[in-house]
Amino acid sequence: MKVNDAVAGTILIVFAAGVFYQTLGFPPMPGQNYGSKLFPQTIAVLMALSGLLLIVRGVKARHESPWLVAADWMRSPGHVANFLLLIALLLFYILAAKALGFIPTAFLLLAVLLTRLRGVRHLASSLAIAAVATVAMQQAFGQLLRVPLPWGILPPVQW
């Protein structure tokens, strides 16, 4: 998704205003001129200024650069589905990993994404790749590096 610089500039200014508003509640450091406010406020001011510059540039270039152009893939339902599925799978992992456990969640994530990207034709090999990759990852991080990957519904097995 490509936006005109003016649109990006406007978003920046709104964001900078929000940041600045938040900093108003920061307490000063006792006995000092400069405290926890200074940095975020400087950043917000510089952001707003850059935003203004971008707006000027964007308005100047408005004939060559439309306000908003959807990326090529956004017109292709297949690619939009890929994108949404990727985000949905990440959210699924964040929400489900603890309850379901690493192995089932990771396997589902890989199996679904692999099947979507490679087509149902390769279902069998996709499932196999998902299984191998999940177990390999669990071994490498869970066993070798001792990362406490959640077990969830599976009993914690020692290999």
Add this chain to the structure above:
Amino acid sequence: MDPISLAFGLILDPYVLTVMLAAGGFGLFMGAIPGLSATMATALLVPITFFMEPVPALAAIVTATAMAIFAGDIPGALLRIPGTPASAAYTNEAFAMTRKGRAELALGISLSGAIVGGLFGSAVLATAAPVLADIALRFSSFEYFWLACMGLTCAAFVSSGSAVKGLVSLLIGLFIATIGVDPMSGHPRFTFGNVEMMGGINFIPAMIGMFALAEVIRSVTATTPHYKAPQEHIGNIFKGLGPVLRRYKLNLLRGSVIGTLVGALPGAGSDIAAWISYAVGKKFSKEPEKFGTGHPEGIVDAASSNNAGLGGSWVPALVFGIPGDSITAIVIGVLYMKGMNPGPTVFLYQPELIYAVFLSFFLANLMLLPLGLAAIKSSKQLLLVPREVLMPIILLFCIVGTFAINNTVFDVGVMLVLGLVAYLMEENGFPIAPAILGLVLGPLLEDSFITSMIKADGNLFAFFERPIAAGLGVVTLLIWVAPLFFRLRRGKVEPAKASGADE
């Protein structure tokens, strides 16, 4: 025992050598596959190095990046797709050679250029860094404030075509760095009462999101058809290599020098070094008209330059803690994690670690010969690995790697959000490297400013009272003012030109 023999002991440990070998294979793979870059290789390595001692961790990163920068030349020469941005400068040239049936020679030049450049960069790093560190020992918070300012400014200006967009990216990184409890006053900033936000945004999930997840998103939404594996049979790459290298030995040296210098410049990495060296090579060539038609000269310049840039970029990173490019920005994050706070004091207190890093540079570039050769030989198989299989696995790796640092899915969320932000930024021409530099240097910038102000009792002029600080400050201010000045002058010239064109 003196630090140098201690360093040899550290690096010649079988465990470290195995790690380097594995990291080398990983780097070659990541570099050779278009769409996976040296930066991404570093980002994905960090969660694993997190569990290692400092020396193997850093040696792994050094080896992987040296291999990846070289391996980027392989698809460049065979498919006309640069494997990493650092190879983009001479991809057309190398592919033109392949078209003429000289793929072996092109790859041979790439490999030998990479080794020579890499060794040269390592030598400069090993000699210049300790000398500079001696000077840097006299620096206080005032000097560090200016150094951080200068590094960030260069990063914002150099990394993209548009200085404003570079600045915006930098500001986004600096803002993310302010999230969490302010270490000076103890006040939570932008945490919205969330306990996990209080600890701040860890740089590892941020970096994995911005460099790896963003790439996965780009890959699953790519509408361009996938490349086909190369058909060429790769024979002996050393055939006819000797005369070419002898003929262009000056180019080899010049590429290495330029690469090291550009690499050491904050914000400019191997990719920019290669572009500059290629352009310089063309300018000073006796036969510039042959450039672009499959002429080896430019490849000699640029292929040595991008690998030399790696060593160069570690100089400011190790000596001042100011990263030269996005890879060293990640390295600085790793150094902090390992308790080796980058800066001149590391040279005083842990010289054996620093020397071990230097040795790993030399060793990695020597390992490039057998490993690079193997990668060239197996290039057909490497380039056959389907992206639809690779990307989901990388995605899972991103998730697990992010989770591994703090063992919380909150970090996976951070990675997701910042991956989306980085994707949108790149779509709209905002470079990513300044944001990572801002995220890594933000705390240094703020702490050195506030500490200086506490020392000087709020007197801003204290930033100019020490001689080195004053010098650095004046240079920084000049860098800030110069673009405005040039713009004003250009503004005066342009209307005149415009009216002239009307006539």
